[in-house]
Amino acid sequence: MxxxxxxxxxxxxxxxxGIMSILMVNEKVNFKRLKELLEVTDGNLASHIKALEKSEYIVVEKSFIDRKPNTQYGATKLGRxxxxxxxxxxxxxxxxxxx
Amino acid sequence: MxxxxxxxxxxxxxxxxGIMSILMVNEKVNFKRLKELLEVTDGNLASHIKALEKSEYIVVEKSFIDRKPNTQYGATKLGRxxxxxxxxxxxxxxxxxxx
Structure with a gap:
């Protein structure tokens, strides 16, 4: 080995x-907050979120706050x-x- | 930040x-030994060695043992x-x- x-x-x-590290200690975090915490561009963050989502390490939860879309992310059991x-x-x- | x-x-x-981790605790390691320790292919190892060498994190030392080429790698001060x-x-x- x-x-x-x-x-x-x-x-x-x-x-x-960075994404996983944040989601391990916060149950749900939205895109804007992840972006601020990691200091990365939208495109860069989105592509890595997609990869983690594809492997079912994180889940996306879409909702609305005051009619504005609010997308939140959380780590799955598998991801954790x-x-x-x-x-x-x-x-x-x-x-x-x-x- | x-x-x-x-x-x-x-x-x-x-x-x-893996390469850096090995070179931090061993002054000089040859290609074969790195390959064994990391269980990777020649091509894969060579490409990552090249990247680390390019950034001057490791140095290559070429010599001969019994007329056979012996290439050794070591971490630089910068790399450490x-x-x-x-x-x-x-x-x-x-x-x-x-x-």
Whole structure:
């Protein structure tokens, strides 16, 4: 087994790491807030959200507030489990540095 | 400042993370050994080595052992500093999960 075995390819991008990190500690976050927190462009954020949605790591919830569309995102059970495993794998790599 | 600001784009790949992680704790490692440790193909490893070499995070040292070519890799000072910063950024993301 290699040291990078449990590093999830789907999280091999800082923006995806950021999205998941935010959704692990906040149940629902809307697009605008994610954008502000990560300081990324609309297109960039949208493409990474799509990838995470496709793999069923996050879910999209569309609703209206004062007749304005409000799209919220949340991490799925699958996504939470996958991210935890990824974080554990990163922790193992970090521990190697401290020996 | 965003939580992903110090995540280095150049390390946004599990194989690069693996290469750097190995070179942080071993002064010199040859291609064959890196390949074994990371369980990746020649082409895949070579392309990520090239990217890290281009950004001067690793150096290549070519020599001969018993007339056979022996190519070794090592992390540069710049690479070590960049990887440390990246690891610190990952640690911050991990810490957020534990609150």
């Amino acid at each position: 290699s040291i990078i075995d449990n590093i999830n390819k789907l999280f091999d991008h800082r923006i995806r790491l 489990a996958a991210f935890k495993k990824h974080i554990e794998a990163l922790e193992n790599i970090i521990k190697r540095q401290m020996k | 965003s939580i992903i600001d110090n995540i280095n784009k150049l390390f946004d790949h599990r194989i690069r993370l 500093a960049a990887f440390k910063k990246h690891i610190e950024a990952l640690e911050n993301i991990i810490k957020r999960q534990m609150k």
